[in-house]
Amino acid sequence: MREEQMHEMKGGKGHVKLFHLLEKDELSGKGRLCVREVIAPGYSIGYHKHEGDFELYYILEGEGIINDNGLRVTVRKGDVVRTSNGDAHSIENIGDKDLELIAIILFE
Amino acid sequence: MREEQMHEMKGGKGHVKLFHLLEKDELSGKGRLCVREVIAPGYSIGYHKHEGDFELYYILEGEGIINDNGLRVTVRKGDVVRTSNGDAHSIENIGDKDLELIAIILFE
Numbered sequence: 001m002r003e004e005q006m007h008e009m010k011g012g013k014g015h016v017k018l019f020h021l022l023e024k025d026e027l028s029g030k031g032r033l034c035v036r037e038v039i040a041p042g043y044s045i046g047y048h049k050h051e052g053d054f055e056l057y058y059i060l061e062g063e064g065i066i067n068d069n070g071l072r073v074t075v076r077k078g079d080v081v082r083t084s085n086g087d088a089h090s091i092e093n094i095g096d097k098d099l100e101l102i103a104i105i106l107f108e
Numbered sequence: 109m110r111e112e113q114m115h116e117m118k119g120g121k122g123h124v125k126l127f128h129l130l131e132k133d134e135l136s137g138k139g140r141l142c143v144r145e146v147i148a149p150g151y152s153i154g155y156h157k158h159e160g161d162f163e164l165y166y167i168l169e170g171e172g173i174i175n176d177n178g179l180r181v182t183v184r185k186g187d188v189v190r191t192s193n194g195d196a197h198s199i200e201n202i203g204d205k206d207l208e209l210i211a212i213i214l215f216e
Contacts, residue, residue, distance in 0.1 A: 001188070021164065021166060021188045022164060022188075022190060026190060027214070028162065028193075028214065028215075028216050030138040030139065030214045030215065031138065031214075034164070036186075054136065056129065056130060056142070058129060058210065060168070078144075080109070080129045080130075082130060082134060085136075102166065102210065104212070106135070106136065106138045106139075106214075107136075107138065108136050
């Protein structure tokens with residue numbers, strides 16, 4: 001599984017590790033990302049808008065805060081958040097353990 | 109989150125619980141299923157072929173055997189299996205705890 005480390009991802013704090021569950025060409029033109037993301041305590045992915053695609057977050061471990069279009073939501077294991085085309089979001093690890101999630105971006 | 113119970117799913121043993129992470133209309137025409145599946149010990153999803161779509165399994169908990177086009181593979185937490193359009197698969201819980209996975213079916 002290909003691992004990638006993103007620094008200050010989308011203007012966020014620290015770095016985020018991406019483990020590619022599927023590569024883009026394995027998504028058969030339906031999307032552009034399918035990864036497990038690991039965000040260390042205090043780190044984040046910055047607030048950014050989705051244009052032409054939508055994203056699913058599924059929380060695997062840890063505790064985070066998602067800013068979903070201005071609405072702040074605390075998320076934990078098992079929670080699902082869908083960010084629609086045209087909407088914006090960010091996610092921050094507010095716990096003391098790694099925040100792990102699956103992120104899938106499909107085209108609208 | 110909508111819960112569904114499937115009996116002898118695809119000819120498998122026992123029942124499988126599906127928790128719909130996204131409904132079909134939330135997949136924007138890109139796929140037809142996005143669920144967390146819970147398979148109790150000894151239970152299974154029977155061997156079936158994918159035609160016109162492909163499926164991703166991401167193992168969340170437990171231990172299973174996947175028959176991937178005739179090749180038997182043991183899977184555990186963190187494992188990923190992609191079943192392509194035209195290929196067949198089954199999955200069986202061979203552990204003593206629930207086997208939990210995320211299953212996503214996208215159109216080819």
